Amino acid sequence: MTEAVPVAEAVEVPLTRRQRQRQATYDEIVEVSRRLMGNEHGGLSLRAVAAEMGMTAPALYRYVDSYQELVLLIGRSIYADVLTSMIQWRDRYPDDDPGAQIIAAAYGFRQWALTHRAEFALLFANPAVSKEDGTEPDEGVRAFAHFYGEIYQRLWDRYAFHIPADDELDADALSSLTAQRSAGVLPCDFPGMPIGLSWVFIRAWTRLYGTVTLEVFKHVDSGVIASGALFRAMLEDNGRDLNFGDDWPRLRELLTEVGRAVVEPS
Amino acid sequence: MTEAVPVAEAVEVPLTRRQRQRQATYDEIVEVSRRLMGNEHGGLSLRAVAAEMGMTAPALYRYVDSYQELVLLIGRSIYADVLTSMIQWRDRYPDDDPGAQIIAAAYGFRQWALTHRAEFALLFANPAVSKEDGTEPDEGVRAFAHFYGEIYQRLWDRYAFHIPADDELDADALSSLTAQRSAGVLPCDFPGMPIGLSWVFIRAWTRLYGTVTLEVFKHVDSGVIASGALFRAMLEDNGRDLNFGDDWPRLRELLTEVGRAVVEPS
DNA sequence: GAATAACTGTTAACGATGTTCACTAGATTG
DNA sequence: CAATCTAGTGAACATCGTTAACAGTTATTC
Numbered sequence: 001m002t003e004a005v006p007v008a009e010a011v012e013v014p015l016t017r018r019q020r021q022r023q024a025t026y027d028e029i030v031e032v033s034r035r036l037m038g039n040e041h042g043g044l045s046l047r048a049v050a051a052e053m054g055m056t057a058p059a060l061y062r063y064v065d066s067y068q069e070l071v072l073l074i075g076r077s078i079y080a081d082v083l084t085s086m087i088q089w090r091d092r093y094p095d096d097d098p099g100a101q102i103i104a105a106a107y108g109f110r111q112w113a114l115t116h117r118a119e120f121a122l123l124f125a126n127p128a129v130s131k132e133d134g135t136e137p138d139e140g141v142r143a144f145a146h147f148y149g150e151i152y153q154r155l156w157d158r159y160a161f162h163i164p165a166d167d168e169l170d171a172d173a174l175s176s177l178t179a180q181r182s183a184g185v186l187p188c189d190f191p192g193m194p195i196g197l198s199w200v201f202i203r204a205w206t207r208l209y210g211t212v213t214l215e216v217f218k219h220v221d222s223g224v225i226a227s228g229a230l231f232r233a234m235l236e237d238n239g240r241d242l243n244f245g246d247d248w249p250r251l252r253e254l255l256t257e258v259g260r261a262v263v264e265p266s
Numbered sequence: 267m268t269e270a271v272p273v274a275e276a277v278e279v280p281l282t283r284r285q286r287q288r289q290a291t292y293d294e295i296v297e298v299s300r301r302l303m304g305n306e307h308g309g310l311s312l313r314a315v316a317a318e319m320g321m322t323a324p325a326l327y328r329y330v331d332s333y334q335e336l337v338l339l340i341g342r343s344i345y346a347d348v349l350t351s352m353i354q355w356r357d358r359y360p361d362d363d364p365g366a367q368i369i370a371a372a373y374g375f376r377q378w379a380l381t382h383r384a385e386f387a388l389l390f391a392n393p394a395v396s397k398e399d400g401t402e403p404d405e406g407v408r409a410f411a412h413f414y415g416e417i418y419q420r421l422w423d424r425y426a427f428h429i430p431a432d433d434e435l436d437a438d439a440l441s442s443l444t445a446q447r448s449a450g451v452l453p454c455d456f457p458g459m460p461i462g463l464s465w466v467f468i469r470a471w472t473r474l475y476g477t478v479t480l481e482v483f484k485h486v487d488s489g490v491i492a493s494g495a496l497f498r499a500m501l502e503d504n505g506r507d508l509n510f511g512d513d514w515p516r517l518r519e520l521l522t523e524v525g526r527a528v529v530e531p532s
Numbered sequence: 533g534a535a536t537a538a539c540t541g542t543t544a545a546c547g548a549t550g551t552t553c554a555c556t557a558g559a560t561t562g
Numbered sequence: 563c564a565a566t567c568t569a570g571t572g573a574a575c576a577t578c579g580t581t582a583a584c585a586g587t588t589a590t591t592c
Contacts, residue, residue, distance in 0.1 A: 018559075018568075025569090046550060058551080059570050067550060117393060125391035125483055127383060169495070176489025186487070202486055206496055209485060210476010217391055219475060220468055221452070223442025229435070230472055237503065284539075284588070291540095312579060324580080325541055333579060 022063075028053060029063060030077045033070065037118050046070060068128060078119045079140030083147060085112040089258075090151070098154040099244055099251045103235060105151065106208055107258050110231055113212045120216050124209070141185060149187035152201055156193075161243035163196035173199070204238045228259045288329075294319060295329060296343045299336065303384050312336060334394065344385045345406025349413060351378040355524075356417070364420040365510055365517045369501060371417065372474055373524050376497055379478045386482050390475070407451060415453035418467055422459075427509035429462035439465070470504045494525045 089108030355374030
């Protein structure tokens, strides 16, 4: 499957009839797959997808090289989904309030994860999907990185929080990060900005990912999860790194406020 | 499979010949299963296990009710494994140095996870294994809780770090934790001890679990993972909660020292 | 010690999965 | 129109979890 599957690309050349149909089929494959995945009994299978579409299984091989690639295809769609959720939550607050935005976005991530456990597991706890060394970054993680990078830029502009200097960082980590500088996967990698900003981000991402993953897999009492206390505490950890200063009380308030809107997980 | 599978029980009544044989078969099933799981191609299957043992697949049903139960059986063994790893690392340091012990144990957890990715995923990122609400806690998590509980008791005795009072905790989280008090799953639940100690533990466990899971699934640049910088930074977060005081410089030193022994992950 | 029960394994079979191959009806293109 | 490419079908294979009927061995009981 070397052919590109256009997703967000603008329609430059008008697609021919066949190409349109093919794209429609692609979309339906993903749609049906995701519906089947949510449908309890965790049963995503090539054959089930084909049957649901009124086709036979081998026909799917005109679109996908293997089951693994089906999963990858779905993964891309899921990535777009979670990003959409985060964007919606972020946009509840104005751009000149990046503190509120990053908090809201984190809640968006959590909210999506708790209501889409199977899909979350597929994307964020799947050995097959976890990036191998050689492979170049997926479109999804790139968009993810860009989303956070943009907020962190505004956060930095506003709060000028402490960024570790190069010699404060672990030598190996520093060299590894600088090596990745040009790849575009590394968020918060703005011109003239010390790599320490990326470090601050990675720390925050680790905390967010870790807490949400723990909650999704219920590796702590479910009552504690439902209370959201663990998640709020984690957000405070992240907030401390950002030097919110005078905004801190307001944002702490908002931090619990935003959480109230969270729907009970499935 | 209602019959008990003795693992750590002392040999009270000498087992009959058949019982011994049966137990040996159980052990071999687990051993072979875990070998197959590590064997690349991630292919754990009932039939493969049976074939490897020179049996036919249906014979396994004399020992296991279903594939799911096979997984659970393996899960128990894995739990014992990771606990053993943590104990070995902990015991590099004397009991009167609980700060060093908790750091070492955390490294033991990470080390095991990075060298047993598939098994880690099975145990800690598996929707099927994640505890459901009604079910009573597994032997493994109980041992896990006891392990940490014991260290935290000594930590508390020595450093008397700050424990949030009941009214400092989230109300819902508090009630949920107190409700679990008698279940025995909740670590750090000593007589007369405020529930806040459990909260401190849970926070630390969340950070540890989160960081290790992130590293196992490579959701951050692999160079950063290899450097161990993220893990050390997380340990410092946890250390701050424990009020190491005068011991902090020494333990910070040790914190990087212990990490040096870590073998390169697979 | 013989009869009976319990246990541990076998073979055969069912349904479902991913995947390949040969083939065909229909659309696209020269 | 003829050549070609495309998107589908149906048959088949290997593998999987699982069940049912059966046979040999071991333990228990009269």
